[in-house]
Each structure stands twice: as C-alpha cells, then as structure tokens.
Amino acid sequence: MKYLIASLLLLFFWSACITPENKSLPYLGERRLAANGDTIYPSIRDFTFIDQDSQWVNNATFANKIYVVDFFFIHCPTICPKVKANGLRIYQKFLHDNRIMLLSHTIDVKNDTIAALRQHAEKLHIDSQKWKLVTGNKDDIYSIADDYYSIAKENPEAPGGFDHSGRLILVDKNRHVRSFCNGTDAEDTDRFMHDIEILLKEQFPTDAK
Amino acid sequence: MQSAFVGPPALRYFCQKFNIMRVHHLFWGILIFSTAACSNNQHIQQLQEQTEAVHDEAMKDLATLNRLSRSLKKAYAELDSVSNETLKAQMGKAVEQMDKAESEMMEWMAQYRSPEGKPASEAKVYLENELSKISKNRDDIRNAIQAAQALQNSGK
Numbered sequence: 001m002k003y004l005i006a007s008l009l010l011l012f013f014w015s016a017c018i019t020p021e022n023k024s025l026p027y028l029g030e031r032r033l034a035a036n037g038d039t040i041y042p043s044i045r046d047f048t049f050i051d052q053d054s055q056w057v058n059n060a061t062f063a064n065k066i067y068v069v070d071f072f073f074i075h076c077p078t079i080c081p082k083v084k085a086n087g088l089r090i091y092q093k094f095l096h097d098n099r100i101m102l103l104s105h106t107i108d109v110k111n112d113t114i115a116a117l118r119q120h121a122e123k124l125h126i127d128s129q130k131w132k133l134v135t136g137n138k139d140d141i142y143s144i145a146d147d148y149y150s151i152a153k154e155n156p157e158a159p160g161g162f163d164h165s166g167r168l169i170l171v172d173k174n175r176h177v178r179s180f181c182n183g184t185d186a187e188d189t190d191r192f193m194h195d196i197e198i199l200l201k202e203q204f205p206t207d208a209k
Numbered sequence: 210m211q212s213a214f215v216g217p218p219a220l221r222y223f224c225q226k227f228n229i230m231r232v233h234h235l236f237w238g239i240l241i242f243s244t245a246a247c248s249n250n251q252h253i254q255q256l257q258e259q260t261e262a263v264h265d266e267a268m269k270d271l272a273t274l275n276r277l278s279r280s281l282k283k284a285y286a287e288l289d290s291v292s293n294e295t296l297k298a299q300m301g302k303a304v305e306q307m308d309k310a311e312s313e314m315m316e317w318m319a320q321y322r323s324p325e326g327k328p329a330s331e332a333k334v335y336l337e338n339e340l341s342k343i344s345k346n347r348d349d350i351r352n353a354i355q356a357a358q359a360l361q362n363s364g365k
Contacts, residue, residue: 075318078261107271108315139282142275149272164268 025170025178025199029151042151043175047144049105049134052117057103057132059175066199067101069169070183071145071162073108074120083166083183088124090168091131093193099204100196102131105145107162109138152180168192173203253329256336260343264317267347271311274350277357278307284361303357310349317343 029042048058068090072080087102094100106112112120117133135141145162152169168183170192178199181192200207285300321339324332 073315073318075315075321077318077321077323078265108318110312110315111319139275139279142272143279145272146276162272164265164271 023198024202025195028177028180041176042147044147044171044177045144047140049132049136049141050114051128051132051134052114052121053128054114055128057134061132062101062103062171062173064173065099065101066173066178066196066203067103067171068196069103069105069148069171070167071105071107071141071148073106074112074116075108079164079166079184083168084124086183086186086189087131087168088126089186089189090193090196091126094196095127095130097200099200099207104131104133105141106133106135107138107141107145109135109141148177151177170195170199172199250329253324253332253336256333256340257323260321260336260340263340263343263347264321267314267343267350270347270350270354271314274307274311274354274357277354277361278304280361281357299360303353303360307353307357310346310353313346313349317346 027041031042032040034040044059046059048056051057068087070083070087072083074080087104091102106117112135114135117135121128121131121133142162148169148171149162149167152167166183168181168189169177170179172178179192179195181188181195183189281300281304285297285304288297288300290297317339321343324335327335
C-alpha cells in the first residue's frame, strides 16, 4: 500500500512537471465565426512605420517570426524604464534566436524623432535588426495601439486601448495576439518569457533554432 | 564643565568647543536635527510620488483623447463645409484643444527630471512647481476630452 501511494505521488509530481511544457497558448481577443463555420481570431492589421535606422518597418519585417510589442516614450519618468529593463531581459535571452523580434512604438512622435530613437537604441546597446524602435503618424500609432490593447487585456469587458500600463504583448507569425504581461513586473515577465518558448515550439516545431 | 561628561575625549572636546553643557543636550540636538532632515526627505519623496502619480493618471487618458481626436477629424472631413460652418469650426477648435493638451504632456515629460542629488530646499521648490504644472495638464486633458465628448454627443 505504501509503495502504491508513493508511486501515485511520484506520478502526480511527474505529470505536474511536464504539463507546462505541453501547454499551448490561447488565441486572445473576441473570436467570431466565418460563414463557412471556421473560427476567426482577431489579428493585427497592416502597418507601416519607420525605425531608428530610417528603414521602413511593416508586417513583412516580421514575416515568419513571432514578435514582442510595446508602446513607450523616451522621456517617460515612471513606467517605461522598468518596461525597458524587462524588455532588455527578453532581448538578451533571445538575442541569437532569429525567429523572434521586438517592436517598440513611441507615442511621443514630436520628441522621439528618428535621431532620438537611434540615440536611445545606442544607449541600450540594441541591434536594430532585432529590436525595432519605430515612429510614424501619431494617429496611426494610437490606432494600432488600440488594436493590440483591445485584444490583450485583463478584463474582457474593459474598453481597451493604450492605457500606459507598460504591457508587453506577444504576437505570433500569423499576427494573432497569444500572450501579454505587465512589463513593469519582473516575475510576470519571467512567465511571459516562458510563454515565448511555448509559442516558438508551437510555431516552429521542426526548427532546432 | 568637564565633570558633566562621561565618554571619549573626542566627544568631550567637541562639546567643550561648541559650549554644549551636557552630553544629553548633544544627543537631543542630533535627534532633533536628524528627525527634521528625515521629515524633510519624506516630504520630498511624497511630493515626487504625487507628481509622478498625477502624470501616470493623466497618461491613461491619452488613448481616449486621441480616439476622440481621430473620430472628430474623420467627422470633420465628411461634413459639408457650407451648411456646417459653425459645427466644423467647433470641431476644429476641439481637436486643437486636444492636440495642445497632449503636446503639453509630451513637453512636460521631456523636461521633467527626478531631483535626486539636489539640496532639499531646491528639490522641494522644483517638485512643487512640477506638481502644479502636471496637475494643470491633467485637468486640461480632462477638459479637452469633455469638450470633445459634448460636441460628439450634440451631433448624435
């Protein structure tokens, strides 16, 4: 009997350990049914912005990649430095994994010019091929922020939209939002980095890296 | 006077030099001075937290502000100029008011610096001024939103 209990306990702990690895990420946002009965998940619209190297950045930049999104201001005194610190942890962890990129949009298009973004990127020592800091038309940036934030939100009843919460959002290679975290919180970012690994396994099942 | 002191010679010398009659007077002096300095630092910290909290609070309204601005600009473009001259002028003014409030927030962020390392009196004056500026900006953002919403509702 003792051996039976011990074996059951062992089996329980073993299954608890392997479950997260087999976990798949949900598709976030309100889904709808197509006329043919297929489920349609919300996806990110077409966009075009310009990065710290004065290069155009659009959906094609992230073709066959997953990416992490955030919205920031270079001069933000409170939330942004914490989010950038956690963003840098993600950047460092996946630096040599070309299946993932980062995309940060400035909301302060007046002060955060291309030159200011370049200077900011140099200060952070980030590679512009890996982490795009982008600017563009202010209304276009707020508009796409509404898209990302209305999908990635804690409360489905909340109106959504950019809320200066420091959220980091994970987008899959088919433009669907799959996870998000509070970018000011290191522990939540750890959980988010684990979600990135799960998504990489799901979307690139045959890749070694 | 010397007999009043029990303690290391350096302390005795210090008390004699500054004419401190009893050693416990020295301790009281240090206690009062450090309490005042601590309370001053706490006040500065509170001011800084308050300033940054008002900033964060106002920032949360920027998405609403921009959504209204986009909506009014779209409605403005769709309206016929001749028959809606007054309404279009009001819409233009509301968008301008929202742009100004948003722009002032960006300017505030660009110039605001944490006063760490500054003397307490200077930090206090600086933060009081910044709190006043950012509180006004928060109110301007709210007023601009209310004016735009009122205009939007009047057109429904």
